[in-house]
Amino acid sequence: MTLAGKTAVITGSNSGIGLGIARELARAGADVVLNSFTDREEDHALAAALGEEFGVAARYIKADMSKGDECRALIEQAGACDILVNNAGIQHVAPIDEFPVEKWDAIIAINLSSAFHTTAAALPMMRAAGWGRIVNISSAHGLTASPFKAAYIAAKHGVVGLTKTTALETAEEPITANAICPGYVLTPLVEAQIPDQMKAHNMDRDTVVREVMLERQPSRQFATVEQIGGTTVFLCSPAADQITGTTISVDGGWTAL
Known part of the structure; x- marks a missing residue:
């Protein structure tokens, strides 16, 4: 398949899983928009190198995913958003009664609320284009839990719920919304x-x-970042046209226990 002519916006994508997803989407022919909260020369150089490697348009847009207005501005500045990958995330580990309030607020904002803001901004573009794919990166911890990760687990469970609601609201349109739930990558x-x-x-x-x-x-x-990227590309393919509102676990059997 080819994603030529499509524009993909991937949040939190100047390293790790996000960059792996961006590379696989670019390999499939999509133009890509990389993002993080920094605005360094190397961020822009990374996008330029990716574009040159795969022969696609690639650029970097700074946006702080803890701020709703910047989340929405990212989509607006991209100009088009056929594929939205909500990947940005942070973590903090502490017992609930000792969990710093500022860490809770930041994790909920970056891991969950950002996906709401970007989706709200992207849906009108997808509807205008007559096609769209939303891929939210949740986690095995979006389906199960561990102690001392209250904010992360609450946010990742929330991402799964947001994904289902998005899918139901777009069910009769050529737009799908799904969540990938990686284990350790x-x-x-x-x-x-x-x-x-x-x-x-x-x-x-x-x-x-x-x-x-x-x-x-x-x-x-x-799991590898290439596997998460490949799963994302599959969800953008015609084979996945009727896959919406669900989760795909890439966790080596974690959630089968």
Whole structure:
């Protein structure tokens, strides 16, 4: 399939999962808009290099996903949004009774409210174009829970609910909305944590990955950013025209337990 002629906006996409998704959409021929809250030369250079590599139009737009007006402005500045991928997210770990209020507010804003704002801004563009795909990056923690991650889990469960509502509101239109629920994904941020875990547990790399980091992931393998990107491309394909309002787990069996 080809996504030539489509424009994809991916939030939180100058690294990690977001960048992996942007690369796979560009590989499929979509023009891409990268985003994060910084505005550095390397951000714009990253977009330029991606565009050159895949022969598509690619640019970077700064927008702080904790601010609703900037979320909506991102879509407006993009000028077109056939494919919207809500990926931006942050995390904080603490017991509920010790959870900093400012961390709760930031996680809900960036992980959940941003998806509401971008979707609200993108839907009129999709309707005008006669086609649209919304892919929300939730998490295995959008379907299950762990202690000490109250805000993240509340937000990711909320993303699943928002996805279902969006799908119902667009069910009779050529627009779909789905959520991808990754388990542990090997990103540069996760890779950087492995040496510290090796020291803390006095284990070699393979053992600490299998027995500590991937304890809850039955496959004992990380998902990859390319796999999350490939799943996103599939949801934009004709094969997925009747897939809407659902979740796709890419979690090595985590949520099967």
